Amino acid sequence: NTKMTTVDEAGVSANPLASDPELRRALAEHRQHIGATSYKGQRQYAEWKVGFLRRFEAALAADGLAPATRGCDRLADALARFLRDYASVVRACIDAGRWTVSGYRALKELDKALRGVVEAARDLIPNAAEERERGFTKFHVGAALIRGGFGQYVALRATEDELAAIEEGLGEEGLMVDGRPKLFERYRGIMTSFINIMKDLGLYDIMMTCVSIAGLPPVAVRIAVEKLDDEDEEDGGEEE
Numbered sequence: 001n002t003k004m005t006t007v008d009e010a011g012v013s014a015n016p017l018a019s020d021p022e023l024r025r026a027l028a029e030h031r032q033h034i035g036a037t038s039y040k041g042q043r044q045y046a047e048w049k050v051g052f053l054r055r056f057e058a059a060l061a062a063d064g065l066a067p068a069t070r071g072c073d074r075l076a077d078a079l080a081r082f083l084r085d086y087a088s089v090v091r092a093c094i095d096a097g098r099w100t101v102s103g104y105r106a107l108k109e110l111d112k113a114l115r116g117v118v119e120a121a122r123d124l125i126p127n128a129a130e131e132r133e134r135g136f137t138k139f140h141v142g143a144a145l146i147r148g149g150f151g152q153y154v155a156l157r158a159t160e161d162e163l164a165a166i167e168e169g170l171g172e173e174g175l176m177v178d179g180r181p182k183l184f185e186r187y188r189g190i191m192t193s194f195i196n197i198m199k200d201l202g203l204y205d206i207m208m209t210c211v212s213i214a215g216l217p218p219v220a221v222r223i224a225v226e227k228l229d230d231e232d233e234e235d236g237g238e239e240e
Contacts, residue, residue, distance in 0.1 A: 016059035016139065017202050023059070026052045031205050045209055049146065057143050064136030069144040072152060075120040079155035082113045087162040094169030107175070110166075111183055117159065118183075121190045125197060142203050150210035153198075156191055157211070163187060 017023050030048060057065060086106045093103035125138045145152065163184050170176045198204045 016056065020055070020059055022055055023052070026055065027202055027205075030209070042213055045213065053143060053147060056139075056146075060137075060140055060143060064140040065143065067134065068136040068140035069147075071120075071124045071141065072144045072148060075117070075124050075152050076148075076155065078113075078117045078120040079152065079159060082117050083155065083158060083162065086110045086113045087159065087166065090166055091162060091169075094166065111180055114163075114183055114187060118187055118190050121156070121194060138197060138201065142198070142201050146203070146206060146210075149213065150207045151214070153194070153207055154211055154214045156194065160188070160191055 017027065026048070030045075030052070086109055089103055089106035090110055093099045093107075099107075125141050126134045126136065131137050167176060167181075167184055170180070195204070198207050
């Protein structure tokens with residue numbers, strides 16, 4: 001396993017999720033007590049998330065959060081575009097058993113759009129040699145993903161499901177040709193790498209909680225987070 005960590009001024013890497021007792025305790029509390037299959041579970045998670053992110057982001061170099069968030073946004077945009085403009089159109093033609101003009105057009109651009117997803121996912125998390133140049137680590141990316149509710153992983157899973165159906169349908173029509181099979185397999189490799197990195201970071205359980213929440217109305221989560229953010233501002237004002 002290749003561990004990617006924050007880097008201090010002396011060039012020494014450190015993993016705040018392993019070295020900070022409060023963060024270790026918070027991760028343990030999440031695994032043991034947080035459920036997200038009900039509004040109560042969502043509210044508990046929302047309250048936990050605010051405290052965890054406050055501590056986690058404070059342990060990271062502040063200037064790394066913005067570029068990490070931009071990378072997350074780029075991946076989210078690529079996934080949304082692929083699912084909306086290409087995969088859904090191709091899938092509809094496969095399910096209907098006939099191809100429309102828009103279907104052929106989407107099929108023609110499908111591979112290019114999927115390569116965009118693969119590149120955005122690959123570029124999301126810098127390797128150890130790239131950290132200094134890019135100005136952030138995979139811990140910054142983890143914080144950005146948690147703050148955004150891991151919507152990228154939800155979309156990655158949706159893309160995986162769409163590709164499975166498309167691969168079967170195109171295979172029956174002899175359209176899994178040229179580099180398409182390798183591209184689909186490359187995507188699956190990216191998906192596996194993303195999951196493994198979250199496991200290495202210790203954020204896999206949080207990611208799966210977010211997946212559960214994604215299937216439920218998020219009203220309770222927004223109320224809880226907004227309430228706690230307001231309380232933080234009030235507390236900060238009193239301390240000064």
